[in-house]
Amino acid sequence: MLIAVDGPLASGKGTIAKHLANWYHLPYLDTGLLYRACALGVLQSGEDPSDEVAAAKSAKAVDRAALDHFQLRSARIGAAASKVAAIPAVRNALMDYQRRFAEQDGGAVLDGRDIGTVICPKADVKLWIYAPAEVRATRRHKELLERGEDISKDEVLAQLRERDSRDAGRPYAPMLRAVDAHLLNTGDLSIDAAFEVARRIIDAAQAEHS
Numbered sequence: 001m002l003i004a005v006d007g008p009l010a011s012g013k014g015t016i017a018k019h020l021a022n023w024y025h026l027p028y029l030d031t032g033l034l035y036r037a038c039a040l041g042v043l044q045s046g047e048d049p050s051d052e053v054a055a056a057k058s059a060k061a062v063d064r065a066a067l068d069h070f071q072l073r074s075a076r077i078g079a080a081a082s083k084v085a086a087i088p089a090v091r092n093a094l095m096d097y098q099r100r101f102a103e104q105d106g107g108a109v110l111d112g113r114d115i116g117t118v119i120c121p122k123a124d125v126k127l128w129i130y131a132p133a134e135v136r137a138t139r140r141h142k143e144l145l146e147r148g149e150d151i152s153k154d155e156v157l158a159q160l161r162e163r164d165s166r167d168a169g170r171p172y173a174p175m176l177r178a179v180d181a182h183l184l185n186t187g188d189l190s191i192d193a194a195f196e197v198a199r200r201i202i203d204a205a206q207a208e209h210s
């Protein structure tokens with residue numbers, strides 16, 4: 001079974017996708033890490049994340065080992081990731097890795113922004129996870145404080161709005177809800193409750209296909 005989980009920053013997509021992968025015993029890929037690893041590579045070589053040549057070169061060097069770096073989850077890398085992610089050559093360089101992961105025997109769970117639309121348009125089940133911007137900013141702020149980052153809630157909210165609009169507004173593979181995606185608003189839900197809703201959607205979709 002191939003499950004595509006998409007949605008904006010801090011919508012809960014990563015947590016839900018990880019829980020689903022455990023529940024259904026499927027391998028899981030957080031595709032955001034690929035863009036974050038690409039961004040980290042660009043910054044480490046002293047280049048600008050919007051520089052197409054530098055970003056494409058860094059994307060080609062991303063491998064599994066690059067996805068484990070602690071710094072990847074920082075706010076700075078998140079912002080730079082959304083810049084490299086707008087560059088078509090970067091997205092193309094990272095596409096094979098994602099498709100190969102998705103096509104393994106038995107299926108997989110992938111989360112990102114364009115999984116249901118571009119990477120796995122034929123996924124068995126697609127979820128679009130969302131929540132109000134204020135709620136997402138509160139969640140991300142808490143995560144960043146726990147990581148030891150010194151950042152205000154207002155800054156997080158401003159970065160979130162900027163990233164949402166860049167991700168949704170880029171012409172190539174924008175963040176977009178697939179027309180056949182199931183919607184899940186996590187705004188008022190605990191992690192467990194959101195996972196339960198997602199699991200019921202997937203079980204119902206599986207029952208329908210069998």
Ligand code: CDP
Pocket residue numbers: 008009010011014031032033035036078081082083085086111112113114115163167
């Ligand atoms: O966890 P969070 O939602 O903050 O972000 P992420 O999933 O780690 O993704 C970081 C950035 O990578 C996003 O803002 C997007 O610009 C980009 N991204 C993308 O364009 N396509 C994906 N499939 C995954 C991430």
